[in-house]
Structures are given as C-alpha cells and as structure tokens.
Amino acid sequence: MDVFEALYTTRAMRRVSENPIPEDVLRQMVDAGIRAPSGSNRQGWKFILVTDQEIRNQLGDLYRAAWDFYVKEFYGGTSDLGASNVIDDEKAEQVIRITKSAAWLSENFHKVPAMFVVLSRNDPTGSSIFPAIWSLMLAGRAHGVGTCLTTVLGMFKPEKAFEILNIPSDKGWKIDAVVTAGYPLGKWGVAKRTPVDEVTYLNTWGNKTNWNLEEPLWNY
Ligand SMILES: Cc1cc2nc3c(=O)[nH]c(=O)nc-3n(C[C@H](O)[C@H](O)[C@H](O)COP(=O)(O)O)c2cc1C
Numbered sequence: 001m002d003v004f005e006a007l008y009t010t011r012a013m014r015r016v017s018e019n020p021i022p023e024d025v026l027r028q029m030v031d032a033g034i035r036a037p038s039g040s041n042r043q044g045w046k047f048i049l050v051t052d053q054e055i056r057n058q059l060g061d062l063y064r065a066a067w068d069f070y071v072k073e074f075y076g077g078t079s080d081l082g083a084s085n086v087i088d089d090e091k092a093e094q095v096i097r098i099t100k101s102a103a104w105l106s107e108n109f110h111k112v113p114a115m116f117v118v119l120s121r122n123d124p125t126g127s128s129i130f131p132a133i134w135s136l137m138l139a140g141r142a143h144g145v146g147t148c149l150t151t152v153l154g155m156f157k158p159e160k161a162f163e164i165l166n167i168p169s170d171k172g173w174k175i176d177a178v179v180t181a182g183y184p185l186g187k188w189g190v191a192k193r194t195p196v197d198e199v200t201y202l203n204t205w206g207n208k209t210n211w212n213l214e215e216p217l218w219n220y
Pocket of ligand 1: 010013014098102105148149151153191192
C-alpha cells in the first residue's frame with residue numbers, strides 16, 4: 001500500500017467484525033510499531049496483545065465502566081458529550097457521530113477480536129509511546145485491519161486492568177492506550193480535518209500560508 005494512502009485513510013475504526021485476525025498480521029503490527037522513535041531511543045514500552053475471550057470479556061466490562069464514568073464525570077451523562085452546546089452545527093454533528101460510534105465500542109468492546117494494551121514507563125514527556133502506537137495502527141491499515149486508539153480504560157480503571165492482565169504494579173508501568181483491532185464493518189475514507197491553511201502559519205504566528213489547501217492532497 002502507498003504510504004500516503006495509509007496516512008490519509010487510517011481512521012478510528014471502532015465498528016469491526018468478530019472475525020479473528022491472523023497472528024502473523026498482529027505480530028507485524030507490533031513489529032512495525034517498535035520501529036518508531038522514542039526519546040533517547042529508550043523504548044520503555046510493552047504491548048500486551050489480548051485475544052483470549054475471557055480476558056476480553058473482563059476488559060469489556062471494565063471499558064464500559066470507564067466510558068460511562070467519562071461521559072458522566074465530564075459531560076454530565078449527556079449521550080452527545082455536550083455537543084448541543086457546540087455552536088457550530090457541523091462540529092456538533094461530528095461530535096454526535098463520534099460519540100455514537102464510541103458508545104458502540106463501549107457496548108461491544110469484548111467482541112473486538114484483538115486489542116493491544118500499550119504500556120510505558122521512564123518517559124518524563126509522556127509522549128514517547130505515541131509514535132509507536134500510530135505506527136502499529138498504520139501497519140494494521142496496510143493489512144486492512146481497522147484500529148481505534150482508546151485511553152479511557154488506562155485513565156479511569158487502571159488498577160483493575162493491572163489485576164486482570166497480571167501487570168506488576170511496582171515497576172512504574174502505566175497504561176497509555178488500548179488499541180482495538182478488527183476488520184472494519186464500514187468503508188475506509190480520507191479523514192476529514194480542518195484544512196491545512198487554517199492550522200498552519202509561515203515563519204511567524206498569524207502569517208497564513210496561502211497554500212489554498214481546502215481539499216486533501218491525496219484522494220482515491
Ligand atoms: C489520545 C487519544 C485518545 C482517544 N481516546 C479514545 C477513547 O477512549 N475512546 C474512543 O472511542 N476513541 C478514542 N480516541 C479516538 C478519537 O475519538 C478519534 O481518533 C478521532 O475522533 C478522529 O477519528 P477519525 O480519524 O475517524 O476522524 C482517542 C484518540 C486519541 C488520539
């Protein structure tokens with residue numbers, strides 16, 4: 001696959017089939033992931049690949065509890081994550097769509113055939129893990145595997161997750177993400193984003209580029 005196709009079309013693919021992913025695909029996702037850079041090349045990371053149904057059931061219950069907590073604590077339990085308070089209609093619509101999809105994942109987490117629990121330690125920036133996560137997701141895309149980077153479990157239910165996965169709690173590990181993986185039920189498409197010209201300045205703050213990039217530079 002063309003690298004630009006992977007870059008432009010790797011989306012949050014939450015709705016996936018229950019069909020298992022071959023192990024050689026899963027292992028290449030991690031093998032590609034660990035090629036990513038980390039601060040001082042420290043590679044303070046671990047990846048727990050979970051495919052076992054019983055463990056997925058337990059993580060599924062935990063993920064749902066974490067998601068419900070997140071919605072309740074931060075958005076007062078509104079199912080649209082407060083989108084009705086967003087003035088711009090297009091943005092509100094987007095938030096509602098994402099929230100529906102995220103709620104689907106929280107209900108069906110245990111059915112997702114594979115998930116990577118990603119841990120890191122000894123990383124003062126807290127950011128060294130994300131290039132590896134994104135590379136793993138891009139490698140999944142190249143194999144036709146849809147992924148979704150999720151963080152609520154590690155944020156809100158870490159202790160129980162450590163217990164379920166038998167992670168030592170005294171070695172400085174923290175769960176940065178759980179990346180779900182499965183064959184998408186929907187179609188791949190170019191990720192819709194605020195255009196380049198609106199988020200890029202040339203040389204100094206506020207000096208617009210005038211590249212006139214309203215549309216993505218790669219398309220089907
Ligand atoms: C740091 C980070 C944390 C995220 N956490 C969650 C999460 O906990 N649950 C979830 O369903 N999606 C989560 N997402 C996925 C985002 O909602 C998704 O990437 C974003 O809406 C863009 O989706 P798109 O690429 O399909 O347009 C997270 C993404 C990032 C980058």
